[in-house]
Amino acid sequence: MTTRRRGAALEQAILQAAVDELMEVGYRELTMDNVAARAGTAKNVIYRRWPSRAALCIAAYRHMLPTGPDSTPDTGSLRGDALALLTRANDRMASPFGRILRQLLGDIQSDPERMRELRDQVGRAGVSHWLTVMARAASRGEVGQSALTPRVATVAVDLLRNEYALNGATAVSNDVLTEIVDQIFLPLAMQSGSIGHD
Amino acid sequence: MTTRRRGAALEQAILQAAVDELMEVGYRELTMDNVAARAGTAKNVIYRRWPSRAALCIAAYRHMLPTGPDSTPDTGSLRGDALALLTRANDRMASPFGRILRQLLGDIQSDPERMRELRDQVGRAGVSHWLTVMARAASRGEVGQSALTPRVATVAVDLLRNEYALNGATAVSNDVLTEIVDQIFLPLAMQSGSIGHD
DNA sequence: TCTCTTAAGATACTGCTAGTAGCTTAAGAG
DNA sequence: CTCTTAAGCTACTAGCAGTATCTTAAGAGA
Structure with a gap:
């Protein structure tokens, strides 16, 4: 040669x-x-x-992430959009991409530098989709303004990630996805008024 | 010898x-x-x-887990109890115990058998505390019955676990803990009536 | 007390992997 | 044409999981 x-x-x-x-x-x-x-x-x-x-x-x-910006789902209801987004996230996490990412994250826990590097280029990719979907729901009057925080916007994906952390590579069932959407995300998004404690 | x-x-x-x-x-x-x-x-x-x-x-x-059953906090308010429980969980996750558990969980992802073994003996330990605290709040009229689901009860700890999965060993700040309690857990616990979507 | 089975202990080994060292030689710039 | 840079090659160190073999102590039963 x-x-x-x-x-x-x-x-x-x-x-x-x-x-x-x-x-x-x-x-x-x-x-x-x-x-x-x-x-x-x-x-x-x-x-x-x-x-x-x-x-x-x-x-x-x-x-290996050439994933051009994918579209934001628009099913007409917040619930439909949320399920679509969460299903997509689940598919990704159950794919080789997700498997590799979890192994990588698990192996560099003690290296905060690389940890940040990896997290920043991946973790926050989906946030804008959730904010878009919620903003659209707000314009339909479906969602209270007080719910438009990053913490609420990402809560569903955060909980999904927790499922993988606890269960390993086993894919998360649709039942769990709907449970997260119906018991956690929707109630939070649809609450009206301020968040009062005392 | x-x-x-x-x-x-x-x-x-x-x-x-x-x-x-x-x-x-x-x-x-x-x-x-x-x-x-x-x-x-x-x-x-x-x-x-x-x-x-x-x-x-x-x-x-x-x-190494001789931790006898620890007490359920009783501060008089749901918010106080939740912060106490979440702070305790955070302390544990930031300690050597948590560090070891995360490394262990990360290494056996591909072994569902051991995964279940490890998760079952550890992961679900705290659920009863949250249910107790919520039941007490319900008896004070602070909490709607519809919120008394395991998913809602564990949501705070689940989100905390997600923080560790994303950030590595770095301890989670008190600000994040209060954010989880005030923006996620309390609104869910305090909602009244049924969870309606359509 | 004697004997016999079991398992502890010691040591050495295989096989694999991350990362390093040093040399040879092709690419490509000037 | 020459000279510098870096690609390619080969061999190496060091560390680790897991295995194999042999010797010898413990302890049970006669």
């Missing part, structure tokens, strides 16, 4: 190899040797670009 | 060594060699009792 890749081309090849490996075996089972072999290069070439396995995989994870 | 421990005595010594090791270095850094050395025995003796590192550590984790 006389051709020898350099610079950006090589970097892309390594990232793609890491992505393929992540999709096939997940983060936990990914080895640097396999990535190197897959990319047709050597391990130390990888280490010249990323300081560790975790760093490479975070970069690869970012690289 | 002529004395040679057997049976239960040896088992306790190993578990105690694992507990000490967990407290000092956590689950991720715990090695079977170190546990064996600490217990004054050999690795294969451990493997005759537990099939893997994870199994040993789960047993050790159970062994």
Whole structure:
């Protein structure tokens, strides 16, 4: 083999190899040797670009998210929109994407730097959808203004994430999704007036 | 050394060594060699009792939880009780106990059997406190009957757990705790009448 | 007290992985 | 054409989970 890749081309090849490996075996089972072999290069070439396995995989994870901005559902009712958004989130969390993300998050808990890096580029992606959906419901008079806080907007996804933290990779059932929407999200969104304690 | 421990005595010594090791270095850094050395025995003796590192550590984790039933707070108001319970949960999650539990949960995601084992012996411990506190508030007329569901009762702790999943080991601030109580838990608990959607 | 079975203890080993070191040689700039 | 940079190769260290084998103490039963 006389051709020898350099610079950006090589970097892309390594990232793609890491992505393929992540999709096939997940983060936990990914080895640097396999990535190197897959990319047709050597391990130390990888280490010249990323300081560790975790760093490479975070970069690869970012690289595998080409998900262009997806649409906000508009079913006509807040309940329909909420279920649509939550179902979509559930599908993502149950997919390889979610599996990889959870393994990654679990492995870098002790590294606040990378933790922030990974969280910021992923965690807050869906917030705007929820705010949009709630704003639309408010304009229909379905929702009280006092409910338009980020905490309320994300409560459903936050609870879904908790389910995965507790149950592992097992996908969350539709019953749980509707329970979250009907018992938690909708009552909060639809409350009117101020939140009074005393 | 002529004395040679057997049976239960040896088992306790190993578990105690694992507990000490967990407290000092956590689950991720715990090695079977170190546990064996600490217990004054050999690795294969451990493997005759537990099939893997994870199994040993789960047993050790159970062994380190002598926490007798703690009291239910009674501050006179639902808000005060909720903040007390949530603060207590936060303290526990920020302690070595919480750190170890998260590492353990993160490592056995792909093993539903052990996942259930670990979750069932820990996760649902606090539910009764919340139900007690809410029942008391209901008898004061503070809370609507429709709110007395497990989902609502655990919502605060579930959201707290989500914070740890997202932020890693960093302790959650009091501001977040009061935000959860005031924006999520109290509005849900204090709602009156039925939860209607259509 | 003697014997025999069981399991503890010691040691060494396999196999795998992250990360490092040092050398050789192709790419590409000037 | 030359010289610097970095790709590629190979071999290495160090650490860990889990296994295998052999020796020897504990303790039960006769």
